[in-house]
Amino acid sequence: AGQDISPSSSPQKYLPASLAWAAMGHDLRPLWADLWNQLGRYQGLPFPLRQGQQWQSTQLAQALFGPLTPLLSNEYAVGQLNDGTWLMAVTTTEPTVTEKLDSIAMQQGLTVSQLTLAGQTVKAWSRLKTRVDDRNRETTVETELVGVHTKVDDCDVFATSLGGLTTALAASANTLTTTQRFQHTVQSMDQPNQGYIY
Numbered sequence: 001a002g003q004d005i006s007p008s009s010s011p012q013k014y015l016p017a018s019l020a021w022a023a024m025g026h027d028l029r030p031l032w033a034d035l036w037n038q039l040g041r042y043q044g045l046p047f048p049l050r051q052g053q054q055w056q057s058t059q060l061a062q063a064l065f066g067p068l069t070p071l072l073s074n075e076y077a078v079g080q081l082n083d084g085t086w087l088m089a090v091t092t093t094e095p096t097v098t099e100k101l102d103s104i105a106m107q108q109g110l111t112v113s114q115l116t117l118a119g120q121t122v123k124a125w126s127r128l129k130t131r132v133d134d135r136n137r138e139t140t141v142e143t144e145l146v147g148v149h150t151k152v153d154d155c156d157v158f159a160t161s162l163g164g165l166t167t168a169l170a171a172s173a174n175t176l177t178t179t180q181r182f183q184h185t186v187q188s189m190d191q192p193n194q195g196y197i198y
Contacts, residue, residue: 011077011089014157016171017179019087022079024177025195028072035197060108060146067100071156079176085164089157098123098149098156110146117162118169122150124162 012024023031075091102112102123110125125146130138148165149158159165176182176198186196 010091010153011075011155012177013172013175014087014089014152014155014168015077015079015176016081016087016167017174017176018081018167019079019176020082021198022077022176023195023197024077026073026075028076028078029069031195031197032072060105060110063104063108064101067097067104070094071097081164081167083163084160085167086160087158087164087168089155089168091154092151092156098151101149105146117148117150118166120150120152120169122148122165124148 015022015024023035025031071090071092071094074093076088077090078086078088080086102125105125106112110127113124113126115122115124125148126143127146128141129144131140131142133139145161147158147160148162149156150165150169151157152169157165157168159168182198185198
């Protein structure tokens with residue numbers, strides 16, 4: 001028994017029905033640790049989970065862990081689209097947390113830029129990288145987008161691509177939690193509960 005998690009809570013409205021998988025509830029930290037402990041027993045994880053496992057070990061992920069910890073103790077919704085794009089929405093209780101995350105991103109060598117997407121002011125984290133041609137020569141410099149985030153009402157919404165953030169911002173028209181399949185799956189679960197992995 002834990003906190004009652006209503007699928008219609010604010011962060012869940014940013015999870016589109018097209019997600020490959022999703023987790024939602026209150027306080028992601030214990031669920032996340034347990035999930036990765038359980039998955040560690042398996043040899044061949046699907047690509048999206050291997051990708052998440054690899055990202056957790058990066059220097060950027062380690063640096064972001066401190067400020068993200070109190071943020072993830074709130075209501076959350078996390079998921080991944082089939083193309084590998086990660087989405088996360090959390091109810092914000094600390095107004096300066098995204099400023100701290102932006103500062104850490106800059107300390108890690110990322111460029112933090114502001115742009116407008118779907119009428120929202122968005123912060124983008126990016127880095128320059130070189131492209132190698134077929135003769136193994138570095139010929140072009142291009143921008144690699146690492147992540148984007150915006151604030152909508154009482155939620156901070158994060159994604160690993162502009163398309164992902166656009167999908168999250170438009171999700172309220174067709175959210176995962178309003179699909180018949182999701183509703184049928186969760187109706188048999190105990191209430192109150194500590195959240196869902198779907």
